[in-house]
Every structure is written in C-alpha cells, then in structure tokens.
Amino acid sequence: MANDGFDKFKGSHDYVTSEALRNAVNVAIALKRPLLVRGEPGTGKTLLAHSIARGLDKRLIVWNIKSTTKAQEGLYVYDTVQRLNDSRFGDKDISDIRQYIKLGKLGEAFASKEEVVLLIDEVDKADLEFPNDLLNELDEMSFYIPETGETIVATHRPIVAITSNAEKELPDAFLRRCIFHYIEFPDPALMEEIVKVHFPDIRGNLLRQALATFYSLRKIDDFRKKPSTSELIDWIRVLIASGTPDEAITADIPFAGSLLKKETDYAYFINTFMKKKQTTGTSDN
Amino acid sequence: MFTNFFYTLRERKVPVSITEWMTLMEALSKGYISNLTDFYYLARAILVKSESYFDHYDVAFQEYFKGIKAPPEISEQILSWLKDPFNRMLLTEEERALLDIMDLDELLEELEKRLREQTEQHDGGDYWIGRGGTSPFGHSGQHPTGFRIGGGGGGRSAIQIAEQRQFRNYRQDLTLDIRQIEVALKGLRQLNRTGPEDELDLDKTIDATAKNAGDIDLIWRRSRKNKVKLLLLMDVGGSMDPFAHLCSLLFSAAHRSTHFKDFQYYYFHNCIYDYVYKDIERRDGVSTEHILHTMEQDYKVIMVGDAWMAPSELNSVYGAIYYYERNYKPGIVRLKQVADHFNHCVWLNPEAPHYWNESTITMIKKIFPMFELTIEGLQQAVKKLIVKR
Structure with a gap:
C-alpha cells in the first residue's frame, strides 16, 4: 500500500496476527475510531492492545471493566470525603478543588x-448503559468537569482498543462507531507461528505432535x-520442562490437566480417552 | 461509490447503517485501498459488527462483486410462511408432527438441492418441485408438510394457508421491543442490604458528625442488591418456530439485564421431560431431576411455550414427540414437579388467549398461572412472581 501512515501496525515480535486483523487495526488507527475486538476466550484479545502499544512504541493505559464500573469513573472521580x-x-488549601479531582483511565489517556x-x-x-455513557466522550475525545469548570481535551486522540466476550449484547449506537474485528481461532499453520514466537527453539517433532493432539482434542x-x-502454550511449556518423549505426546496426552480446565471435561476425558487407550493397548500386545 | 453494495448488504439482512457507510466512504476517500482483498476486510471491519453476520456479508459480497445471484431467494418465502403462526394452526396434529420431523434447515437444503437438479417444468409425481403431486415442495400439492411456492394452492392445506391474509395485521400489532421487555423485567426486584459495608450513609454521617462537634464521623452501610434469581425455561422448535423471534427478544432482554443475582436458562421441546437442554439444538442435556435437586426453590421461574401439543405428549409415558426422549414420567408429572419445587412460577404463552381452551393448554394453565407473551402479560407475570406466597 502506497499511502504512508496507513500501514502502521505490522504486529510485534511476540504477537502473530492475521492479515484481516492487521487491516482492522490500521483502519481503526487511520480513521481514529475505537477498535472493538471479539473472539473466543484465549485468542489474545487483550494481548492485541499490548502488541499495538509495543509495535507502535506507545504507552499503554489499561482500563479493566468490572460489573460495578461506571462510565464516570473512567473520566474522573471527585474525592469529596478526602x-x-x-x-x-x-x-x-481545600478551596482548590482541583487537587481532589482524580482522573480516571480515560481521562488519563x-x-x-x-x-x-x-x-x-x-x-x-x-452495566447495559455503560458503552452508551461513553459515546460522546469517545466521539469528541473531551469531557467537562463541572466542579472546576475545566474541559479536558485530548491533544492526541488515543488509539482505543475495546475487547468484549459477547456476554452481553452491546448497544447499536455504540457498535456503529466502532471498527469491528472477530479473532477467529487460529488454524494449525498460524498456530505453529504463534507457538514459535513463545518457544523459538522448540523441536519440530514435538511441535507437530503437540499441535496434532491439541486440534484433535478441540474437535471433541x-x-x-x-x-x-x-x-496450549502452558501445555507445551510443561511438555518441554518435563522432557516427555515426543511419541508419548499423542499416545498418552500427559498433563492433560493443563489443557482441560473444567473438572467435568477432565473427568470426561479420563473416562473416554483413557478407557479407549486401555482397550486398544491390550489388543496391541 | 458502490452504493448498490450497500443495498445488496441490506437485502441480505446485514444491519448496515448510513453512519457506517459514511465511515467506509471516508476510509475509501483517504485512498487506503489498493485491491479487492483490502476492500473486503476494510468494508467488513467497518460495516459488520457481529461475527454472526459475517456469512451474510460474504454472500452479499460475492453477489455484488462476482455478479452471481445466490439461489435461495425462495427460502425467504418459506421462512415467512413458517413464521406466520396461523399457517401452522391450520394444519392438523398429524401434519404438525410431520413438519416437526424435518428440521427447517434440512427442508431448505433439500429444496435448494432439488431446485438445482431440476431443469424443466414438472407436474405431478412425488419428487420434483412442480404442480400437483405429493413432493413436499411445489404448489397445488397434497403433501401434508409441503410448502406452496407461488402459484395457487390446490391441496387443502395450501389454500387455507395462503388465503388467510387478514391475520397478518394482527401479528404486526404484537410488536415487542427489547427495551420494553427489559423495563418490564426491571420489575423483578427485591432489594436487600448485603455484602460489605461500602456505601457512605450520608444522613447518618451528618448526624454523627454534628453530634461529634464537627469532627467527622463516617457511617457506612451495606449497599442494596437485588436478590432475585431467575430461571428461564423456553420451548423451542416445532410449533414455537413462528414465535422464535419473539422468544429471542425475551431471552436477550433477560440476558442483558444485569440486575439479577443469578440468571439460568434451559430449553425444552413442547413439554419438559427427563431432560432440559443448555442449547437450542437440544444436544447438551441436563436431567430435570438434577435441576430440581441443585436449584434452590427461591428461583423465580418463567416458562415460555405455546403449551399446545398432542394430549399424549403431555399425559403418556414415552409420549415425547422425539422417540429418543423415552421419558419414563409423563410430561405433566414433570411440569407439576417444577411447579411444586419452585415457589414462584409463571407460564408465558405467545399464542393469543382465545386459543387457550385447547385441551393441553387448559391442563397446563391449571398448573402454572398463564399470561400472554405481550408487554402487558409480562408485567402481570412479573407482579405474580414478586408477590409473597
């Protein structure tokens, strides 16, 4: 692409991206719109923002949202009790209210x-209304503090990345203003790259075995x-640390507990897979 | 630029707004695009805000940029036929049961397949789409679960279905808005002061400070939290297809509401038997016994369903419409168990009340207080759920 300034984000050395994702990030940066990222848990939604910050060499401000978070807290808090x-x-000098105004994460940005x-x-x-409460501030990139009569205006519009787990539907008005990207679950080829970023010296055979086992488990x-x-990353770390022989990875699936986090899943796995192994194991002998 | 693409997208039911379109135009005018692939991603990121519409987008994109007209135009007709509940009501029990056997996607797939295979006009016979005959597709046919595609109806079901247009207006009256449902559900609220003392009690603080001769004395209290727990049990599939949209509105509203202490939901088909299901496809089953054992009786239960089925489905052992259910307790016993276990239960019925003299509906109405699935009915139901017994 000839236009300079568009192709800003190319991923960073420790975060592998697909073309679609790079494109979405660059569109968001160029159009100065918030980027809304959705996807399965564990596909690296949060890490994306870290990667953007590192890739563009900018400071990252993280605002973690909880069920009790109010939009106002992101702007500022007036500490009356203090x-x-x-x-x-x-x-x-308590007549200077300014010292009791504490900027929130959005205000800080x-x-x-x-x-x-x-x-x-x-x-x-x-809360349901939370994204709507932020609409104006994200559009104008400014807000007014009535207590001091000040207006905080962003000198540089921050690059805003928003992640969502699709637990709740987001309001349409909010969605209209965002650039949207859905992080798909990586295919084996991309996954290989991702694993290599984390374990640059991993042996090819171990990687192949681990990935094959991993994707077959995901099919269940x-x-x-x-x-x-x-x-998967955790599991491979354990495999390397334990020095498990490669052929045992597909055959035994050792340390399956680091892949399956739910008790029911683990029990199911032990019951079906291990039993099958025992029966086939005896027929081999 | 590309204005027709906008309309193609909308035709394919991708919810694109003017705002988003203008954003795309802005991006294009800045010259970021050098090829079609870039455009594909750019337009998708800007225009489509949910992965569930990605497929619609792909279809529209292909259609616009390759000039290929995708075939399943006709499926729209079929869907709207199915969505009109009166079409189903006019079918006999047997016919409805037959319709339930084929799931909608299967039927559509089969139809598309046959549309493609068929190259000439076809009358009579029992396979091809055409006039007369007993194939499930075509018009003037006799197949009980068949769809009439254009043309005049010949078979009894097709005529009656097609000509009952006066009911359409009635259906449009029944517009429930998700926001309205949320507001109605807000009524499900019983506030209790629980948790840590983290809220400043201003009145008491002022009192205490005054008594303390102006030296600040902060008084904290527990914040008020809603203690209502909601269990939603929804009938899906079969005779509920016409109301699928309505039910999904109710579900989204309940799901979006943050004020419940806990919200659980399960699906069932026609009646509750030995299992209820976590997913609409009814694959992930949970035994009804388990639900009754593990959930406290202070859950407020909202059942949603038309309560309309063959009496045997409600009263008989092994009466479930799907043979694999093999319910060893009749549905009505299960319903009574649910009603007995939980203190507050209501049944929301999307069918209009003048159908409620149907035999199974009358029976279920005796077990659960029944309300119509409209805003008014929902408000009454909420009141019923909140009163002390």
Missing part, C-alpha cells in the same frame, strides 16, 4: 502529552470449555 477530611486540620494506546478490557462486563464437542491458545 476534602471533607482535610478540612478539619487546615494544613491544606486524554490528558497524556503524547499519543497513547487505551485498552478498555471486557467492556461487556459492565462434548467439552464445556475447549482448550485454547493460552492453554
């Missing part, structure tokens, strides 16, 4: 001198929670 408390001693990456993590955790629909990328 002010009241200080009023008793007279050692501070706006007030920052340089361009930053702002990650709003798991936006769907909060009866699991409540299918193993995802982060579980």
Whole structure:
C-alpha cells in the first residue's frame, strides 16, 4: 500500500496476527475510531492492545471493566470525603478543588502529552448503559468537569482498543462507531507461528505432535470449555520442562490437566480417552 | 461509490447503517485501498459488527462483486410462511408432527438441492418441485408438510394457508421491543442490604458528625442488591418456530439485564421431560431431576411455550414427540414437579388467549398461572412472581 501512515501496525515480535486483523487495526488507527475486538476466550484479545502499544512504541493505559464500573469513573472521580477530611486540620488549601479531582483511565489517556494506546478490557462486563455513557466522550475525545469548570481535551486522540466476550449484547449506537474485528481461532499453520514466537527453539517433532493432539482434542464437542491458545502454550511449556518423549505426546496426552480446565471435561476425558487407550493397548500386545 | 453494495448488504439482512457507510466512504476517500482483498476486510471491519453476520456479508459480497445471484431467494418465502403462526394452526396434529420431523434447515437444503437438479417444468409425481403431486415442495400439492411456492394452492392445506391474509395485521400489532421487555423485567426486584459495608450513609454521617462537634464521623452501610434469581425455561422448535423471534427478544432482554443475582436458562421441546437442554439444538442435556435437586426453590421461574401439543405428549409415558426422549414420567408429572419445587412460577404463552381452551393448554394453565407473551402479560407475570406466597 502506497499511502504512508496507513500501514502502521505490522504486529510485534511476540504477537502473530492475521492479515484481516492487521487491516482492522490500521483502519481503526487511520480513521481514529475505537477498535472493538471479539473472539473466543484465549485468542489474545487483550494481548492485541499490548502488541499495538509495543509495535507502535506507545504507552499503554489499561482500563479493566468490572460489573460495578461506571462510565464516570473512567473520566474522573471527585474525592469529596478526602476534602471533607482535610478540612478539619487546615494544613491544606481545600478551596482548590482541583487537587481532589482524580482522573480516571480515560481521562488519563486524554490528558497524556503524547499519543497513547487505551485498552478498555471486557467492556461487556459492565452495566447495559455503560458503552452508551461513553459515546460522546469517545466521539469528541473531551469531557467537562463541572466542579472546576475545566474541559479536558485530548491533544492526541488515543488509539482505543475495546475487547468484549459477547456476554452481553452491546448497544447499536455504540457498535456503529466502532471498527469491528472477530479473532477467529487460529488454524494449525498460524498456530505453529504463534507457538514459535513463545518457544523459538522448540523441536519440530514435538511441535507437530503437540499441535496434532491439541486440534484433535478441540474437535471433541462434548467439552464445556475447549482448550485454547493460552492453554496450549502452558501445555507445551510443561511438555518441554518435563522432557516427555515426543511419541508419548499423542499416545498418552500427559498433563492433560493443563489443557482441560473444567473438572467435568477432565473427568470426561479420563473416562473416554483413557478407557479407549486401555482397550486398544491390550489388543496391541 | 458502490452504493448498490450497500443495498445488496441490506437485502441480505446485514444491519448496515448510513453512519457506517459514511465511515467506509471516508476510509475509501483517504485512498487506503489498493485491491479487492483490502476492500473486503476494510468494508467488513467497518460495516459488520457481529461475527454472526459475517456469512451474510460474504454472500452479499460475492453477489455484488462476482455478479452471481445466490439461489435461495425462495427460502425467504418459506421462512415467512413458517413464521406466520396461523399457517401452522391450520394444519392438523398429524401434519404438525410431520413438519416437526424435518428440521427447517434440512427442508431448505433439500429444496435448494432439488431446485438445482431440476431443469424443466414438472407436474405431478412425488419428487420434483412442480404442480400437483405429493413432493413436499411445489404448489397445488397434497403433501401434508409441503410448502406452496407461488402459484395457487390446490391441496387443502395450501389454500387455507395462503388465503388467510387478514391475520397478518394482527401479528404486526404484537410488536415487542427489547427495551420494553427489559423495563418490564426491571420489575423483578427485591432489594436487600448485603455484602460489605461500602456505601457512605450520608444522613447518618451528618448526624454523627454534628453530634461529634464537627469532627467527622463516617457511617457506612451495606449497599442494596437485588436478590432475585431467575430461571428461564423456553420451548423451542416445532410449533414455537413462528414465535422464535419473539422468544429471542425475551431471552436477550433477560440476558442483558444485569440486575439479577443469578440468571439460568434451559430449553425444552413442547413439554419438559427427563431432560432440559443448555442449547437450542437440544444436544447438551441436563436431567430435570438434577435441576430440581441443585436449584434452590427461591428461583423465580418463567416458562415460555405455546403449551399446545398432542394430549399424549403431555399425559403418556414415552409420549415425547422425539422417540429418543423415552421419558419414563409423563410430561405433566414433570411440569407439576417444577411447579411444586419452585415457589414462584409463571407460564408465558405467545399464542393469543382465545386459543387457550385447547385441551393441553387448559391442563397446563391449571398448573402454572398463564399470561400472554405481550408487554402487558409480562408485567402481570412479573407482579405474580414478586408477590409473597
């Protein structure tokens, strides 16, 4: 692409991206719109923001959303109790309200001198109205503090990445303003690259065996929670550390507990797979 | 630029708005695009906001850029036929049971397949799409679960179904908005002060501070939390197909509501038997006994269903419409168990009340207080759920 300034994000050395994802990120940066990322758990939604920050060499501000988070908290908090408390001693000038205004994560991102990456993590955790409450601030990239009469305006529009687990539907008005990307579960080829980023010296045979086993486990629909990328990485780490022989990986599936996190899944796995192994094992002999 | 693509997308039911289209135009005018692949990703990222529409987008994209008209135009007709509940009502019990055997996707797939295989007009016979005959597709036919595609109806079911257009208006009156449902569900609220003392009690603080001669004395209290737990049990498939949209609205509203202490949902088909299911396809089963054992009786239960089935499905052992259910307790016993276990239960019925004298509906109405699935009915149901027994 000839246009300079568009192809900004190319992934970073420790985060492998697909073309579609790179494109979405670059569109979001160029159009200065928030990027909404959705996908299965463990596909690296949160890590994407870290990667953008590293890839573009910018500071990352993370705003973790909880079920009790209010939009206002992201802008600023006026600490009235502190002010009241200080009023008793007279050692501070409490008429200056500004010292009791604490900027939230969004406010911090706006007030920052340089361009930053702002990650709003798991936006769907909060109340239904939460995203709508932020619409104006994200559009205008400014907000007004009535207590001090100040307006905080972003000197550089932050690059905003928002992740969602699709636990709740997001309001349409909010969606309209976002650039959307769905992180698909990586195919084996991409997964190989991802694993290599984490374990540059991994032996080819071990990697092949591990991936084959991993994808065959993912094919089992009866699991409540299918193993995802982060579980695979953990599992391979254990495999390397334990020095398991390669041929045992597919045959025994050792340390399956690090792949299957739900008790029911693990029990199911032990019951079906291990039993099958025993019966086939005896017929081999 | 590409304005027709916008309409192609909308035709394919991708919910694209003008705002998003203008954003795309902005992106295009900045010259970021050098080839069609770039455009594909760019347009998708800007225009489509849910992965569930990616497939629609792909179809529209192909259609627009390759000039290929995708075939299943006709499926729209079939879907709208199925969505009109009166079409189903006019079928006999047997016919409805037959329709339930074939699932909709199967039927559509088969239809498309036959459309492609068939190259000439076809009358009579029992396989090809055409006039007369007993193939499930075509018009003037006699096949009980068949669809009439255009043309005049010949068979009894087709005529009656097609000509009952006056009911359409009635259906449109029944517009439930997701927002309205949420507001109605907000009524399900019993506030209790629980948890840590983390809320400043301003009145008491002022009192205490005044008594303390102006020295601040902070009084904290527990915050008020809703203690209502909701269990939603929904009838899906078969005779509920016409109401699928309505039910999905109710489900989204309940799912989006954050004010419940806990929200659980299960699906069933026609009646509750030995199992209820976590998914609409009814593959992930949980035994009804397990539900009754593990869930406390203070869950508020909302049952959703038309309560309309063959009496044997409700009263007989092994009466379930699917042979593999093999229920060893009749459905009605299971329903009574649910109603007995939980303190507060209601049944929401999407069928209009003047059908409620159907035999199975009357029976179920005796077990559960029944309300119509409209805003008014929902409000009444919520009131019923909140009163003390």
